[in-house]
Amino acid sequence: MKTLFDKTEIKSMRLENRFVRAATWEGMADENGYPTEKLIKLYEELARGGTGLIITGVAYPVEDSKVLNGMIGIYNDTFIPGYKELTDRVHKHGGKILIQVNYPGRDGKLINPEDLTIDEIKIVVSSFGDAAVRAEKSGFDGIEIHAAHGFFLSRFLTDNKRKDEYGGSYENNSRIIFQIYDDIRAKTKSDFIIFAKVNCVDQIDSEIAFGVCTYLCTELSKKGVNGIEISGQSGEMNGKNDDHYEESIFRDYAAEIAGKVECPVILVGLNRSYSVMNEILNSTGIDYFSLSRPLICQPDLVNMWRSDMDVKPECISCNQCFSADGKACIFH
Ligand SMILES: Cc1cc2nc3c(=O)[nH]c(=O)nc-3n(C[C@H](O)[C@H](O)[C@H](O)COP(=O)(O)O)c2cc1C
Secondary structure (H helix, E strand, O other), rough: OOOOOOOOOOOOOEEEOOOEOOOOOOOOOOOOOOOHHHHHHHHHHHOOOOOOOOEEEEOOOHHHHOOOEEEEEEEEHHHHHHHHHHHHHHHHOOOEEEEEEOOOOEEEEEEEHHHHOOOHHHHHHHHHHHHHHHHHHOOOEEEEEOOOOOHHHHHHHHHHOOOOOOOOOOEEEEHHHHHHHHHHHHHHHOOOOEEEEEEEEOOOOOOHHHHHHHHHHHHHHHOOOEEEEEOOOOHHHHHOOOOOOOOOOHHHHHHHHHOOOOOEEEEEOOOOHHHHHHHHHHHOOOOEEEEOHHHHHOOOOOHHHOOOOOOOOOOOOOOOHHHHHOOOOOOO
């Protein structure tokens, strides 16, 4: 029988357990995207609190692509010393850490697939590889390509009006993500971890979303991706959803993907109780479980589960952490 506290390995990355801190925009970087001491302390606290793998909040890879206050950046080499300090402090506590990257917009505004010329797409693609090189030099264990939640890459998959090689079919819609994957792989060492976060359902067309998600994940797995995090958009953020589960709501989609790919599958979205995750772990091919809001509220939740698996997280999924200053839980 598998347990949530199994020690596992993904390539040479040794993980202390199957819990992942899902990427969470903390709003704690300075105005140019550099990590602050407050942000480093937060990651240190998560690692000390037992989280096996931390995925950072989304980072922007090109200077003018920032769209949220306090987002972290990784658009040139001056970021390396600050991130080295951050990764050292996480590793000191036995944690591992990936940086999540997305190209969300231009000049403070979100963009759509059709807003870019082919030459501009090529610049975006290589900005991910360049970000990965900086991440590797900074001591990150790997990178996560953020292709979920309706941001730029996610829009290529399901909300794409392009008529060229970047739109019009599952293959064309996925092309930019394949090229980003290839660019990162070509520029980094062979043990550098690459994850992708993908929606299984969304607000555009859930049938298409799952169709393209299945295609993309299967192809990325063939290319050698090291992990696929299955997320979605279906009213999940407020904890009251139309799906048939109240917890771990994308489990059926993620289980189906896990049956089709070689790489580990990570499930995100309302993972709340140890017993439910344990049951999913032992009845599907899903290997890891990521949590965002409960760890904003209780960064030491994983250690609490280590001593008592019946602990119920205090998080009530109220989403106040989206608006609270400094992305804090209003109850703490
Ligand atoms: C304050 C906040 C910031 C978030 N920022 C990101 C982000 O930067 N990248 C991302 O992929 N998801 C982000 N998410 C979504 C989470 O990673 C996760 O997919 C979602 O919250 C569902 O997990 P949960 O039910 O454990 O909170 C954010 C969520 C919250 C609450």
